[in-house]
Each structure stands twice: as C-alpha cells, then as structure tokens.
Amino acid sequence: MLQAYPGELGFCFDAAHARVFSQTPDPGPWLALGPEHLHLNDTDGVYDRHWDLGQGVLRHEAWLGPYLDRPLVLEVRGGPEASLRALREMAGTGGVPEGREG
Numbered sequence: 001m002l003q004a005y006p007g008e009l010g011f012c013f014d015a016a017h018a019r020v021f022s023q024t025p026d027p028g029p030w031l032a033l034g035p036e037h038l039h040l041n042d043t044d045g046v047y048d049r050h051w052d053l054g055q056g057v058l059r060h061e062a063w064l065g066p067y068l069d070r071p072l073v074l075e076v077r078g079g080p081e082a083s084l085r086a087l088r089e090m091a092g093t094g095g096v097p098e099g100r101e102g
Contacts, residue, residue, distance in 0.1 A: 010035070012035060012036065013038050013039065015040070016041050017039075018030055019057070021048075027058075028063070031063065031067065035067070035070065036070065037071035037072065038070060038071075038072050038073070040074050041053070041074065041075045041083075042054065043056045043058060049077075051076065052080075052083045053086035053087065060086065061090055068087070068090060
C-alpha cells in the first residue's frame with residue numbers, strides 16, 4: 001500500500017507488534033519505509049507485554065535514535081518514568097527530547 005500511494009499514506013511502526021506478530025520481526029525493513037510515528041513499549045519477544053523501554057528484548061537504543069524527531073507514543077503499563085528516562089538517554093540530552101514535554 002505504501003508503495004502504491006507514495007506520499008499519500010503513512011504508517012505507525014510498533015516494534016513490539018513487529019517482533020511478536022509479524023513475519024518481519026527486525027525493525028530495519030519497517031524503518032526503511034519511513035514511519036510517520038512510532039508506538040513504543042518493550043516485550044519479551046513472545047507476547048506484547050507493554051513493558052517499559054529497556055525491560056525486554058527490543059534494544060531500542062540500537063535503532064531508535066534517528067527517529068526521535070518523529071511523534072512517539074508510549075504504551076507502557078504503569079507510569080512512563082522509566083521509558084522517559086530511556087528516551088532521554090537515547091537523545092543524549094538528560095532532559096525530555098525536544099518537543100516531547102507534557
């Protein structure tokens with residue numbers, strides 16, 4: 001669909017869904033399609049656990065950096081503090097990534 005309608009359709013990439021439900025579990029091919037926003041949580045690789053970033057197997061720090069300028073949606077159980085800390089570390093700012101306040 002993305003190839004059939006270039007510039008007209010966008011998509012949300014969810015690495016946990018790719019890992020658990022897709023035949024393409026690696027984020028690379030999905031990211032090459034240029035997602036408009038990303039849905040973030042971590043997983044054990046078997047179930048969509050909605051764990052905090054860094055708690056599971058997705059290794060966000062290895063691939064998320066170039067996409068921190070896109071809209072990000074955290075879908076984590078409990079408070080977002082641990083995932084926000086992980087995002088700050090990935091952004092290398094120690095603060096909330098620019099444009100991500102509130």
